[in-house]
Amino acid sequence: MQPDAVALLGDEQYEVGKLSDFENSFEQAWGGLKMLERPAPGNHEYYAYTKKGDNEAAQNGTGYFGYFNGHDQTGTPNSQGQAGDDTAGNQGWYSYDLGNWHIISLNVECGSAPFNNDCSTTDGGLLSQETQWLSDDLQNNTKPCTIAYWHQPAFSATTAATSTIPASAPGAGGAEGLASDAWWKLLYNNHATLILNGHEHAYARFKPMDPAGNYDPTNGIPEFIVGSGGEALDTLATNADGSYANPNVVTAQASAYGVMKLTLKPGGYAWDYQPTLAGAGFGSSALDYSDSGTGSCNG
Numbered sequence: 001m002q003p004d005a006v007a008l009l010g011d012e013q014y015e016v017g018k019l020s021d022f023e024n025s026f027e028q029a030w031g032g033l034k035m036l037e038r039p040a041p042g043n044h045e046y047y048a049y050t051k052k053g054d055n056e057a058a059q060n061g062t063g064y065f066g067y068f069n070g071h072d073q074t075g076t077p078n079s080q081g082q083a084g085d086d087t088a089g090n091q092g093w094y095s096y097d098l099g100n101w102h103i104i105s106l107n108v109e110c111g112s113a114p115f116n117n118d119c120s121t122t123d124g125g126l127l128s129q130e131t132q133w134l135s136d137d138l139q140n141n142t143k144p145c146t147i148a149y150w151h152q153p154a155f156s157a158t159t160a161a162t163s164t165i166p167a168s169a170p171g172a173g174g175a176e177g178l179a180s181d182a183w184w185k186l187l188y189n190n191h192a193t194l195i196l197n198g199h200e201h202a203y204a205r206f207k208p209m210d211p212a213g214n215y216d217p218t219n220g221i222p223e224f225i226v227g228s229g230g231e232a233l234d235t236l237a238t239n240a241d242g243s244y245a246n247p248n249v250v251t252a253q254a255s256a257y258g259v260m261k262l263t264l265k266p267g268g269y270a271w272d273y274q275p276t277l278a279g280a281g282f283g284s285s286a287l288d289y290s291d292s293g294t295g296s297c298n299g
Contacts, residue, residue: 001261004098006033007105009198010042010151013063014231016056017045019075022067038105039068039083041092042151042198043176046109060113061091091115093130095137100266100297101193102143106134106150106183108176119175121182131182138190144267145297146192152176153197153225154184155213157204157252160237160245167237167245168213173200185211188221191298194269198227201234203260203273204252205291215248219298224271225252226260233257233279255279256286268296 013026030037045064049056062077069081077086084094084105091114095104110119110127118125138146156173165171171178187195188211208220227234233254237245244252256275263270271293278286 003033003036003261005096005103006030006037007103007147007149007196007262008037008039009149009196009226009229010040011044011198011227011229011231012039012042013067014044015049015054016047016059017041017061017063018056018059019063019066019071022063026067034068035082037068037082038096038103039064040105040150041083041107041109043109043111046112046114058112061086061109065092088114089126089129090133091126091130093133095141097143098264100143101145101147101264102141104134104137104146104148106130106148106180108150108152108180110176110179119179121179127179131186134183135186138186138192141190145264145269146187146190147194147196148183148187148192149196150180150183151197152180152199153223154178154180154195155206155209155223155246155248156200156237157206157225157244157246157249158200158202158234158237158254161239168248170211170213172246181211184221188219191219192221193295193297195221195223197223197225198229200225200227201231202236202252202254203228203258203291204236205250205271205273206246207248207250209248213248221298222295224260226273228254228256228258228275230257251291253286253289253291255282256289258289268294270294 048058065077065086068083084092170181206223210216258275
């Protein structure tokens with residue numbers, strides 16, 4: 001692809017993102033692109049992991065920042081660097097420009113010690129401060145096209161509808177997704193072009209949506225979930241007739257690992273998602289899937 005930048009959508013390293021695991025695993029696969037990588041953290045970089053008989057302590061971003069920002073001889077991360085600031089007042093949210101595009105990387109891992117386990121965007125806590133930063137960043141942006149990305153999506157492709165929370169509702173996937181609903185409102189009001197997420201182990205492209213999850217072909221923002229990066233794949237949420245439980249899902253797949261190429265143009269973009277390796281239990285036909293197209297900026 002020869003990319004200008006590589007957006008990483010969280011959960012870069014399992015299971016808890018220890019620095020030694022980044023150096024011994026992630027580095028072996030993605031290290032050659034490291035200086036082009038613009039990461040966002042995921043829950044596996046912040047939260048503890050106690051499944052499958054494991055008992056790994058939460059890293060709270062230490063290994064993530066130590067790998068991307070550099071560290072001293074004890075492994076203590078630098079306070080600033082490629083993954084943004086690692087301070088009490090800023091846990092790695094940042095923005096950068098590419099041509100006519102303004103690109104924003106956010107940290108939604110609010111169920112962690114650095115965020116005081118506080119997922120409110122309005123109470124003055126760290127996530128609230130990040131939300132205010134996002135508002136200011138969008139107000140100061142002069143580029144006509146905007147992308148924002150973070151880990152847990154506001155709208156889900158793998159969470160089945162329940163009697164109380166439909167799959168298309170904001171935050172159907174959990175507290176972090178519900179918290180990021182506030183970011184959708186800010187991005188929508190500032191005419192953002194695209195939102196990218198990970199977390200769900202699948203690929204899904206959504207119709208342009210307003211902050212309530214309604215289809216909005218005029219001012220809505222398309223969401224792409226590109227979570228088919230490596231660990232075991234999830235199951236897409238579907239209805240009895242095989243249709244997607246979230247009616248805003250245009251197309252999706254959870255049978256292969258893959259990557260998406262985004263081509264950013266002066267007033268629009270093109271996407272091209274291709275699978276690269278069939279998932280466990282799936283045959284070579286999983287590699288026949290593809291999704292590509294073009295879109296225009298909302299700014």
